[in-house]
Amino acid sequence: MxxxxxxxxxxxxxxxxxxxxxxxxxxxxxxxxxxxxxxxxxxxxxxxxxxxxxxxxxxxxxxxxxxxxxxxxxDPEQIIRAKLERTGQKYPVEKAKGRSTKYDRL
Incomplete structure (x- = not known):
């Protein structure tokens, strides 16, 4: 489905x-x-x-x-993808991987 x-x-x-x-x-x-x-x-x-x-x-x-x-x-898929894009910019892999620190403290 x-x-x-x-x-x-x-x-x-x-x-x-x-x-x-x-x-x-x-x-x-x-x-x-x-x-x-x-x-x-x-x-x-x-x-x-x-x-x-x-x-x-x-x-x-x-x-x-x-x-x-x-x-x-x-569109659920569209808004989720857009949010992931924004979140990815706030939490780049090289700074955020394995950490639960808020973006403004990375």
Whole structure:
């Protein structure tokens, strides 16, 4: 399945349920954050989270992120590649490899 196929599946799923009416950019952004918190909750008390629970919460985060990108007419692949380009300039391999130091302290 390609990214576009997945997006079409999401669009159809939402349309069948008439959920698009609730999908303002604001609501979708809130939902990304809420679902990300639920993903984090999987690891709240130990680092060995249940893989199935993590998969479900991660799917929710990705779903809302893709729906938000679609609502804002943004191509997920394009915006990720652009962000990687900017991040690569801030964190050149020769300075950042193997380090978690923030870019302004490299």
């Amino acid at each position: 390609t990214g576009e196929d997945l997006l079409e599946t999401l669009r159809s799923f939402m349309a069948e349920r008439d959920w698009g009416q609730f999908h303002s950019p604001e609501n979708l952004a809130k939902s990304v954050s809420i679902e990300a918190a639920e993903l984090l909750e999987c690891y709240q008390w130990n680092g060995d989270a249940d893989r199935d629970e993590v998969a479900g919460e991660l799917a929710d985060v990705l779903t809302y992120a893709l729906l938000l990108a679609d609502k804002l007419d943004m």
